[in-house]
Amino acid sequence: MSYQAPLRDMRFVLHELFDVAGHCERLNNGLDRELIDGVLEEAAAFTGNEIAPLNRNSDEEGCQLENGDVSTPKGFRSAYKQYVDNGWASMTGPIDFGGQGFPQLVSFAFHEMLMGASLSFRVYSGLTEGAVLALDKHGSAELKDAYLAKMVGGQWTGTMCLTEPQAGTDLALLRTRAEPQADGSYKVTGNKIFISGGEQDLSENIVHLVLARLPDAPAGVKGISLLLVPKFIATAEGGLGQRNALSCGAIEHKMGIKGASTCVMNFDGATGWLIGEANQGLACMFTMMNDARFQVGLQGLGLGEAAFQGALRYARERLQSRGLNGAVAPQQAADPIIVHPDVRRMLLTQKTLVEGSRMLAAYTARQLDLEHGAGEATERKAAAKRAALLIPIVKAFFTDMGQEVSSHAVQVYGGHGFIREWGMEQLMRDSRITQLYEGTNGIQALDLIRRKLLGDGGSELNALIDEFAALADRSASQPALAELAGVVSARLQQWRELAAQVITLSQADAEEIGATSVDFLQYSAYVLLAGFWLQAAATAQQALDAGTGEAAFYQAKLHSAAFYLRRVLPRASGHREALLGGAACLMAMPEESFAF
Numbered sequence: 001m002s003y004q005a006p007l008r009d010m011r012f013v014l015h016e017l018f019d020v021a022g023h024c025e026r027l028n029n030g031l032d033r034e035l036i037d038g039v040l041e042e043a044a045a046f047t048g049n050e051i052a053p054l055n056r057n058s059d060e061e062g063c064q065l066e067n068g069d070v071s072t073p074k075g076f077r078s079a080y081k082q083y084v085d086n087g088w089a090s091m092t093g094p095i096d097f098g099g100q101g102f103p104q105l106v107s108f109a110f111h112e113m114l115m116g117a118s119l120s121f122r123v124y125s126g127l128t129e130g131a132v133l134a135l136d137k138h139g140s141a142e143l144k145d146a147y148l149a150k151m152v153g154g155q156w157t158g159t160m161c162l163t164e165p166q167a168g169t170d171l172a173l174l175r176t177r178a179e180p181q182a183d184g185s186y187k188v189t190g191n192k193i194f195i196s197g198g199e200q201d202l203s204e205n206i207v208h209l210v211l212a213r214l215p216d217a218p219a220g221v222k223g224i225s226l227l228l229v230p231k232f233i234a235t236a237e238g239g240l241g242q243r244n245a246l247s248c249g250a251i252e253h254k255m256g257i258k259g260a261s262t263c264v265m266n267f268d269g270a271t272g273w274l275i276g277e278a279n280q281g282l283a284c285m286f287t288m289m290n291d292a293r294f295q296v297g298l299q300g301l302g303l304g305e306a307a308f309q310g311a312l313r314y315a316r317e318r319l320q321s322r323g324l325n326g327a328v329a330p331q332q333a334a335d336p337i338i339v340h341p342d343v344r345r346m347l348l349t350q351k352t353l354v355e356g357s358r359m360l361a362a363y364t365a366r367q368l369d370l371e372h373g374a375g376e377a378t379e380r381k382a383a384a385k386r387a388a389l390l391i392p393i394v395k396a397f398f399t400d401m402g403q404e405v406s407s408h409a410v411q412v413y414g415g416h417g418f419i420r421e422w423g424m425e426q427l428m429r430d431s432r433i434t435q436l437y438e439g440t441n442g443i444q445a446l447d448l449i450r451r452k453l454l455g456d457g458g459s460e461l462n463a464l465i466d467e468f469a470a471l472a473d474r475s476a477s478q479p480a481l482a483e484l485a486g487v488v489s490a491r492l493q494q495w496r497e498l499a500a501q502v503i504t505l506s507q508a509d510a511e512e513i514g515a516t517s518v519d520f521l522q523y524s525a526y527v528l529l530a531g532f533w534l535q536a537a538a539t540a541q542q543a544l545d546a547g548t549g550e551a552a553f554y555q556a557k558l559h560s561a562a563f564y565l566r567r568v569l570p571r572a573s574g575h576r577e578a579l580l581g582g583a584a585c586l587m588a589m590p591e592e593s594f595a596f
């Protein structure tokens with residue numbers, strides 16, 4: 001299966017919708033349009049030519065564990081070397097430690113490409129970037145000097161060690177211990193499972209960020225600390241020193257992302273150092289988790305794009321049956337299946353979910369940039385609130401979308417979709433994990449209601465709705481957009497009312513939080529995407545009116561917007577009705593009655 005970065009659509013989103021050059025000017029990072037386009041083209045060549053060809057074999061070969069060493073699939077080592085040597089690893093890293101400080105509004109496009117080309121390959125570098133963020137923000141000067149430059153450069157990678165056999169979602173249950181030593185270090189002892197990239201043969205060193213309990217720690221989540229525990233302890237000069245007392249005990253055999261090692265990690269009195277304050281580990285880890293959740297959302301987006309590309313290619317080539325109104329390609333034995341309304345339904349559902357999600361990804365990336373880089377404190381705070389509201393939606397909706405879109409791809413291929421050689425079933429298997437890790441999608445939905453909606457009584461959500469309502473008002477007077485604008489306006493008003501209902505229900509009965517959460521998240525995402533499709537339609541109409549060329553591209557945006565609003569957005573009504581069905585019907589039946 002081949003993958004080609006969707007450069008034209010990315011340029012539409014970055015330049016025409018989000019004015020990325022103006023954004024970079026405001027952030028004063030020295031990037032202009034020409035440079036950004038050059039980077040995107042290089043990124044497309046790297047991901048399409050070097051990474052995508054490794055994906056199929058990585059699924060066949062998987063990772064191997066021998067005498068505690070893990071080998072990654074053929075080709076990963078040399079591709080990772082190129083990734084480091086060509087500066088891709090350091091793209092987003094802090095400039096003080098050798099990074100290039102690219103904003104998310106540019107880097108998200110590269111990361112989407114990487115995920116689409118090979119999710120397994122991306123897993124190794126993705127968590128390193130999150131570890132860099134956490135260390136840069138919370139680590140001591142000594143730790144940063146010893147570890148950060150090599151991690152930013154990609155010569156050393158990072159992991160995130162939270163999960164233990166008895167502690168998955170509920171980190172209050174974790175047992176790994178950290179005993180203070182006279183020299184200020186800690187001895188870390190415990191057993192972590194499911195650690196992505198915990199051991200591998202790509203980087204010289206692996207820097208584990210480990211959640212553990214200090215001896216006098218309070219019970220529960222208030223007693224968790226974050227420690228840096230490297231495979232090789234860095235020398236004062238930042239080189240490789242002594243081997244630490246930790247090892248990979250096993251690697252998991254799993255449904256997808258088989259080229260990414262998932263390790264049982266044993267820490268046997270390994271030397272580590274605190275990152276941030278004692279017992280503040282979860283707060284420090286959240287720096288990393290917000291980034292990681294955005295990145296996992298992008299995994300759904302990248303895989304969705306890859307699945308759409310595969311389905312579209314096949315639908316144009318596969319000849320079966322005639323169109324319902326007669327032959328479309330009479331010179332051939334049958335018509336290509338893209339003439340059939342049901343195949344078009346699947347393709348357009350894929351296209352509009354993927355492209356709609358790309359717009360939301362860019363919007364969120366922009367907020368993340370402003371959160372860290374805006375000139376005014378008030379602007380940074382406002383962007384942080386907006387990003388916090390959107391991240392659970394991005395993580396859960398995009399990854400559910402990736403699973404749906406890859407399932408449509410299997411369906412478009414018919415029986416051939418179920419066969420390994422076409423690659424669609426791999427995308428479906430690879431995308432399944434994205435709904436589970438970094439907090440399951442159910443937990444993202446709880447976060448959306450509990451912390452984001454109830455946290456401020458819905459004020460941030462209403463501010464977001466206001467933004468799109470203003471767009472709908474502006475568009476209503478344009479004949480070509482009036483119908484779309486009307487549909488979006490009505491949904492925004494309904495969203496506002498639904499949010500108020502969810503708050504009232506949740507305040508009256510805490511079980512309503514969990515009963516409404518997934519449907520409310522889905523409802524919110526479908527309406528948000530409708531807002532972005534209206535924005536895309538308005539921009540496309542402007543380009544058509546101005547006669548700037550590429551009429552087919554802009555017409556396709558208008559067709560897509562019309563399809564989304566008529567055929568996908570109605571799903572929101574189902575989610576609304578379901579969540580208003582309430583908690584009682586979920587909770588009333590006694591547990592013993594689930595089966596007889």
Ligand SMILES: Cc1cc2nc3c(=O)[nH]c(=O)nc-3n(C[C@H](O)[C@H](O)[C@H](O)COP(=O)(O)OP(=O)(O)OC[C@H]3O[C@@H](n4cnc5c(N)ncnc54)[C@H](O)[C@@H]3O)c2cc1C
Nearest residue numbers: 160161162163168169194195196262436437438439440442
């Ligand atoms: C391939 C792979 C890679 C991974 N990589 C890493 C990694 O690098 N680092 C790391 O630390 N971990 C990693 N994980 C672990 C992953 O993050 C956890 O599996 C995930 O957080 C869920 O935990 P669990 O599997 O223990 O499920 P559980 O927590 O047991 O959850 C089981 C089910 O119950 C639901 N549930 C649990 N609590 C609640 C609640 N309060 N309300 C509603 N529903 C609830 C969940 O949504 C889920 O559906 C990885 C896992 C896999 C499979």
